Amino acid sequence: MHELGIATEIVAAAVSEAQKHGAVKITTVTIRVGVLRGIVPESVRMFFEYAVKGTLAEGAALEIEEEPVLVSCRDCGDTPASGLTVSCPACGRDGVAVKGGDSLRIVSIDIE
Amino acid sequence: MYNSRTHRRPGQRTAWKKFPGRRVAAVKVEIEKEIQQSAEAASRVLERIFASRKVLAINLVSSPGSGKTTLIETMIDRLDGRKRIAVVEGDIETEIDAERIRKHGVQVHQITTRSACHIPPALLVKALDHIDLDAADLLVVENVGNLVCPAEVPLGEDVRVVALSVTEGDEKPLKYPLIFKPSRILVITKTDLLPFVKFSTEAVKAAARSVNPAIEIFETSAVTGEGLAALVDRIEALHAEKVR
Numbered sequence: 001m002h003e004l005g006i007a008t009e010i011v012a013a014a015v016s017e018a019q020k021h022g023a024v025k026i027t028t029v030t031i032r033v034g035v036l037r038g039i040v041p042e043s044v045r046m047f048f049e050y051a052v053k054g055t056l057a058e059g060a061a062l063e064i065e066e067e068p069v070l071v072s073c074r075d076c077g078d079t080p081a082s083g084l085t086v087s088c089p090a091c092g093r094d095g096v097a098v099k100g101g102d103s104l105r106i107v108s109i110d111i112e
Numbered sequence: 113m114y115n116s117r118t119h120r121r122p123g124q125r126t127a128w129k130k131f132p133g134r135r136v137a138a139v140k141v142e143i144e145k146e147i148q149q150s151a152e153a154a155s156r157v158l159e160r161i162f163a164s165r166k167v168l169a170i171n172l173v174s175s176p177g178s179g180k181t182t183l184i185e186t187m188i189d190r191l192d193g194r195k196r197i198a199v200v201e202g203d204i205e206t207e208i209d210a211e212r213i214r215k216h217g218v219q220v221h222q223i224t225t226r227s228a229c230h231i232p233p234a235l236l237v238k239a240l241d242h243i244d245l246d247a248a249d250l251l252v253v254e255n256v257g258n259l260v261c262p263a264e265v266p267l268g269e270d271v272r273v274v275a276l277s278v279t280e281g282d283e284k285p286l287k288y289p290l291i292f293k294p295s296r297i298l299v300i301t302k303t304d305l306l307p308f309v310k311f312s313t314e315a316v317k318a319a320a321r322s323v324n325p326a327i328e329i330f331e332t333s334a335v336t337g338e339g340l341a342a343l344v345d346r347i348e349a350l351h352a353e354k355v356r
Contacts (some may be wrong), residue, residue, distance in 0.1 A: 002229060002261050017143050027138060031147070038260065038290060048115045059131045084289050084323065110140050 002041060006104070014109045015056050021028035021109035030108045034067040034078040035082055049092040057109075069101030122182050151265055154233035158268025161237075165245040167198075168351040169253065171269035173291055175284075176257030178277040179301040181209050182334045184252050188216045190344045191250070198248035198320060202231040202256045209254065219243050230261040233268065248352055259284070263291035271350055277302040278309055282316035289323045295329045299343060306335040 014029045033039050046048050048062045067081035073088035073096045083092075087094045135202040146152075162169040174180050181201075188197050198219040209220035221242040223235050236253065245251065253269065257264040274295040276284055279302060285292040292298065298320050300313065313331060320327050328346065332339035 002264075006147060013143070013145060013147065017141060021139070021141060023139075036290065037264065084293070085272050106147060108142045108144075108146050110138055110139050112138050 006039065006042055007051045010048065010053040010057060010062075011057055013106050015086055017106075017109055018056050018111050018112075019049075021111060023056060025112045026060045026109050027065055027112060028061045028110035029057060029106065030063040030065065030110075032065040032067050032103050032105045032107050034101040034103040035069055036048040036084065037104050039104070050059075060109075065107065067101055068100050068105045072097045072099060084108045125151065126352065133162075148264075151233055154172065154237060155266040155268045156236060158233055160268075161240065162251070162268060165248075166355045167245050167248055167251050168271065168347070168354050169251045169267070169269040170347070171253050171255060171262075171267045171272045173259070173262045173272065173295070174254045174257060174275035175259045175280060178257070178275045178280060179334065180216055180254050180257070180275055182297060183275060183301060183332070184213060184237070184254060185216060185248060185332050186340055187252070187347065189216055190340060191348070195249040195348060196247060197250045197252060198243045198245070199242065200231075200236065200251065200253045202254055204228070204256060219248065228256070229258050230256050230265045231267060232265065234345070236267050249355075250347065259288040259291050263294070266294075271296045271347075272356060273297045275299045275301050278305050278311040278313075282312050283319060285316065285319040285323050290321045291320060292320055292327065295324065295327060297330065297343075297346070300329065300331045302333060302335075303331050303338055304335040308352070328355055 002094050010029060010031060014026055018026050030041050044064070045062055052058045052060055068082060069084065070078040071081050071085060071088055073091065073093055075093060076090040078090055079088065079090050081089050086099060165224050172180050172184070184199055187322055191197060199213045201213065201220065201222045202224070202225060203209060204227065207222045208222070210220050215222040221239050223231055223239050225235065226233060231253065253267055272295045276298060279299060300316065317329055320329060330339050330343040332343060
């Protein structure tokens, strides 16, 4: 349900951008998804295939880039992680801050 | 046909593909645009409405059956004469919750989302047509019972309150971190049932604080009245802070 809305917005944004460039076809849509968004890639793909029907993006490939969380540690700097954590994945120190991992962006489209 | 020679813009990369009889350009267009902007924009509209009307907006979230509506009913009764409450109820179907709240003599409007698993901000903007915010100090929005989707859809609220009943299990903050992370207050409900369930209040507090170190926790029971006075005092103080 949630992913259907997301897929619809992705297609709408891609088509509107493609029209600005006078494209006749969208061949690839690239999106970036943060690991914290709780979005299931397979599910977005399924709804994407449904949402592109009858649009410029019909038949387009969907590329999904995963954006990790960055765990900021006083000693180790930023380490990428696949989820929320309370300790540094590198040295195990507690009291770290997490940032990023919350993107949901359309990165680019390939058009003809 | 897209002509990359004349319309090429900065940020585009061109790859030529051979087609029979002619050359067609496949062009990469960089966009870098956040999706769900419409929801975020609507949330900012709500924020401005609540600020201009000096209303403290509370987004109340939890799984189904943890006692959100009962919590609102007890808040209304305890704040009677101290603060004016208005309520927006969100459910997939039925007006059952709005009917319950209406009996307490406060302004209430029911949103039925039909199939949506959370209240979309645009529906809340429309619902506010039915509420006189100038006659309210607090607006409590009871979200659709769901620990997943409402986490990602802000409603311009000042305070997000997450309720968790002791029958649900003390590991919930670790399983659903996204909803606990941006919540200011955790209300543990149904503490009168503690003797009958395997639920550690200390474990749930530790789990909630590992996800959100600043979360304020209240242990409550609508049956015994435990913790409700402290919770209501805190809400009243948050409203005073906002209008100061």
